[in-house]
Amino acid sequence: MDILLKSESELEKMRVAGRLAAKVLEMIGPYVQPGVSTLELDEIMQHYIEDEEHAISACLNYHGYPKCTCISINEEVCHGIPSPSRRLRKGDIVNIDVTVIKDRYHGDTSKMFIVGHETTPLCKKLCQCSQESLYAAIRAVGPGKNLTIVGETISPIAKKYGFSIVRDYCGHGIGTGFHEDPQVLHYRNEMSVILEPGMTFTIEPMINAGTHKCTVNHKNGWTVTTKDKMPSAQYEHTIAITADGVEVLTLRDEEDFPRILKTV
Ligand code: MF3
Numbered sequence: 001m002d003i004l005l006k007s008e009s010e011l012e013k014m015r016v017a018g019r020l021a022a023k024v025l026e027m028i029g030p031y032v033q034p035g036v037s038t039l040e041l042d043e044i045m046q047h048y049i050e051d052e053e054h055a056i057s058a059c060l061n062y063h064g065y066p067k068c069t070c071i072s073i074n075e076e077v078c079h080g081i082p083s084p085s086r087r088l089r090k091g092d093i094v095n096i097d098v099t100v101i102k103d104r105y106h107g108d109t110s111k112m113f114i115v116g117h118e119t120t121p122l123c124k125k126l127c128q129c130s131q132e133s134l135y136a137a138i139r140a141v142g143p144g145k146n147l148t149i150v151g152e153t154i155s156p157i158a159k160k161y162g163f164s165i166v167r168d169y170c171g172h173g174i175g176t177g178f179h180e181d182p183q184v185l186h187y188r189n190e191m192s193v194i195l196e197p198g199m200t201f202t203i204e205p206m207i208n209a210g211t212h213k214c215t216v217n218h219k220n221g222w223t224v225t226t227k228d229k230m231p232s233a234q235y236e237h238t239i240a241i242t243a244d245g246v247e248v249l250t251l252r253d254e255e256d257f258p259r260i261l262k263t264v
Pocket residue numbers: 058059060062063065069070079097098099108204236
């Protein structure tokens with residue numbers, strides 16, 4: 001494992017990239033309405049990233065990925081490909097995952113949207129569980145702590161709700177690389193890494209209402225869905241380990257969560 005520690009000047013670039021990724025999610029909110037197609041949303045975000053932010057999407061052409069963002073609806077776990085024929089309906093729960101590159105550095109973040117601001121109690125709880133899992137894991141990490149604390153923290157939260165944690169996909173180190181070491185597992189595990197200031201990685205728990213098992217769409221090779229077609233939810237932030245805690249690089253203005261936390 002080769003974990004790259006970022007210098008203060010690199011962290012400054014990560015802050016810029018993280019802020020730009022967060023702004024895409026802030027910007028797209030009002031457009032997430034019943035009737036809009038996921039391609040329309042993708043095109044609005046692509047225009048914003050390229051022409052307003054003067055950044056680029058890290059996803060476009062990544063291992064052949066065809067679009068700018070990932071938009072995953074209901075039983076789709078991640079990597080939903082924006083499409084003109086996929087229109088949002090009232091009550092859908094939708095994850096929009098945005099990764100931008102600015103000045104060579106990546107910012108990666110996602111959140112759930114509830115279409116029409118109303119959904120089933122199950123879907124509401126699922127969104128709540130994934131955000132609560134992300135926030136608790138961010139509060140748990142810090143210098144000198146073991147990365148296994150992420151899975152240890154999320155596990156009892158998912159259990160409390162009666163939901164499962166996806167095992168096939170994980171968070172990741174991030175910097176000039178989109179997916180750097182280490183892997184960040186969201187379930188209980190023994191991938192021991194002692195955290196140090198300058199480490200930057202994502203935490204992005206995918207929580208399923210039913211089984212944790214997933215399948216990849218064999219027609220497009222990308223879109224991951226739950227095996228039992230029950231819904232799934234995910235929130236993601238890019239964070240940096242600091243001298244005495246953690247900094248959230250992709251925080252949105254709307255969030256009731258601190259950007260800088262002292263955790264040790
Ligand atoms: N943004 C995703 C992540 O959180 C990765 C998407 S890769 C893509 O790691 F190719 F599907 F866009």
